[in-house]
Amino acid sequence: AAGTGAGALHAVVTSPDAAAAGEPPWQVTVACPEPATDPGDVPVPDDAAGLAEALLGADEDTALVLERLGEQEDLVDFHREELQQTNQGVVALHAELDAAGRAQREAFAAERKARTEAENARRRLTFLADASAVLTASLDHHEIVRRLPELLVPEYAASVDVWLFEQDDGRPGQAHPAAAVVAARTGRAQYAATRPGHLPGVQDQPPSALDPDRPALCIPLPTRQAPQGVVTLSPPGEQWDPDDAVMLVELTRRASIAIDHARRYQHNRDIAETLQRALLTELPSPAGLGLAARYLPATHGLNIGGDWYDAFRQPDGGVITVVGDVTGHGLRAAVMMSQLRTALRAYAVDGGSPGRLLTRLHTFLHHLQPDLFATAVIARFHPDDPTLTWAAAGHPPPVLRTPDGQVRILDDKPGAMLGIPLRQEIADHTVPLAPGSTLALYTDGLVERRAQGIDPGIGRLADALGSFAPAELETDLEGAADGLLDPLLSDSERDDDVCLLLCHLRGPA
Incomplete structure (x- = not known):
């Protein structure tokens, strides 16, 4: 063994057998708490007892160094485990933050959707109330029929055709879609198009032979006994929104009530005027x-x-x-x-x-x-x-x-x-x-x-x-x-x- 200076011990161990076999000597450098003394040319004892005593002293220093190395390794392992746990916590925190952000985005999207749906529902109800007031304000059924298309075009329909069964509209022989005839017979709304509309309360029918490329929503004008006519509408776009279709059916029902009341009023007024004139001689x-x-x-x-x-x-x-x-x-x-x-x-x-x-x-x-x-x-x-x-x-x-x-x-x-x-x-x-x-x-x-x-x-x-x-x-x-x-x-x-x-x-x- 030989010293390499203060604070370190450099040992070289050789054996005759290893040297004969051509193997290099075993060397190790160990830090020492105290400066090592250069042994110089101190000869290694040839006797086994002296060599053992020298090796024993070296082992004590080595054991001390190894012990401190073990403490350092334990400290490193401890910090490594803490770092790993910290990393896992950070990953878990990121996952929770990501989940919270995703939930917040979904909540915001749901809120926007609900607000939009509520606004659309309010808009439909407001339109329905205003349109009903306009239709019921007149006691002339011709005026009601004239105002209905004005209310619906162009926001809710591209065109509106009102077919009253007992009215001579000056267009003899006018053809109506087959879906309108079905609506008149069944009293239920019909949707005629190349693809089903899946509208609430509306039955799907094949496209009209009169205009196959244009969808048609045919809504009957109901009365207590039987429909008095059919309203045929074409969509403002490709198809109606289901909620818009429900609103259109309800508006048509109210328009039918207004038309029926106006017709009854006209009939009773004619009778009353005839009676009044008869009483005045x-x-x-x-x-x-x-x-x-x-x-x-x-x-x-x-x-x-x-x-x-x-x-x-x-x-x-x-x-x-x-x-x-x-x-x-x-x-x-x-x-x-x-x-x-x-x-x-x-x-x-x-x-x-x-x-x-x-x-x-x-x-x-x-x-x-x-x-x-x-x-x-x-x-x-x-x-x-x-x-x-x-x-x-x-x-x-x-x-x-x-x-x-x-x-x-x-x-x-x-x-x-x-x-x-x-x-x-x-x-x-x-x-x-x-x-x-x-x-x-x-x-x-x-x-x-x-x-x-x-x-x-x-x-x-x-x-x-x-x-x-x-x-x-x-x-x-x-x-x-x-x-x-x-x-x-x-x-x-x-x-x-x-x-x-x-x-x-x-x-x-």
Whole structure:
């Protein structure tokens, strides 16, 4: 063995046998805590005991070095294990962060999808509500059919065709898709295309022979009994969204209800107008007295009410003219009006002044219909009497135009409404009547406006009546009646019926 300097020990071990075999000596360098001394040329003992003692000393140093090397290796293994665990923790943390990020992205995507679906649902519901309001706002089924395509094109359909079975649309022999015929027969929506649409509540059919390349959604217009028509739509793109298809079916159902109600309303209105016209008889043509009447139903409702006018002769030669108004509208008011008119004619046969006739009508109505009321004004003309006798019961006052163009409102104290639970005797009133005079009897629908009341309307009527030239009233009383209505009714729609009766006492030829 030989020393190599301070802090290290370099040992070389040889044996005779190894040297004879040509093997190199075994060498090792070991760090030492203390500087090693150079043995120099110290000879290695030849005796086994000395050699063993020397080797034993070397082994102790080597054991110490090896022990410290083992401690270092243990420390390295410990740090390696900690590093490995740390790496595994970092990998696990990365995996968790990646999973959390993926879950967050999925949650964001689901939220965006839900928000989009909610927005689309809100948009469809808003459109459905607005479109329903538009369709139900009209009572003309032709107008509803016209508005339906305007609502759907181009957002929900590229084209819309409405086929009403009982409507002559001016296109005789028009062909309809086979799917539309199936929808009409089955009452279920049909989808005709080269590929199935898989739309909710819609049956798939082969493409239409009329236009095979264009899909068609055929939705029936249902009623309580059977479909009244079919709506055929073509998609704005390649195909409808399933939710859009559900909305279109619901909108078509609502449109069908609106069309059905409009048709029923039109039918009932026609009946009501026919009944109303039948109840208003033709005016007589007494000598020396011109008569012109106008009746206009309200622009809302069934166009049937309780307004009426009448004129007839009495046995003594007098002429009774009357304008009345039964409260309310509808068939009941029209029937009551007819009964009052008939009763008045029956009472007038026995004679009697306008006040007496109204008193009898009051008693008649009170006992016949205690919960129904009426107003009326009666004027009596007699060829041998230069006076006008009139009476009113809760009715707007007559307006009299004298031959010189002066206008007077006959607002003497009237009686109360007919039929109220009150015993009353309605008084007569008289006014001188010269040839060329014109009397206007009317109902409140002509002069009353909600925002202004009735008095301004009566004033406008008086001004309009006074604006005519005497020759106009003498030669064209019908034209004068129209001339009175035009300025008074041009400002708004009518919520009430309008009745006007002009009585002109002709002057000398």
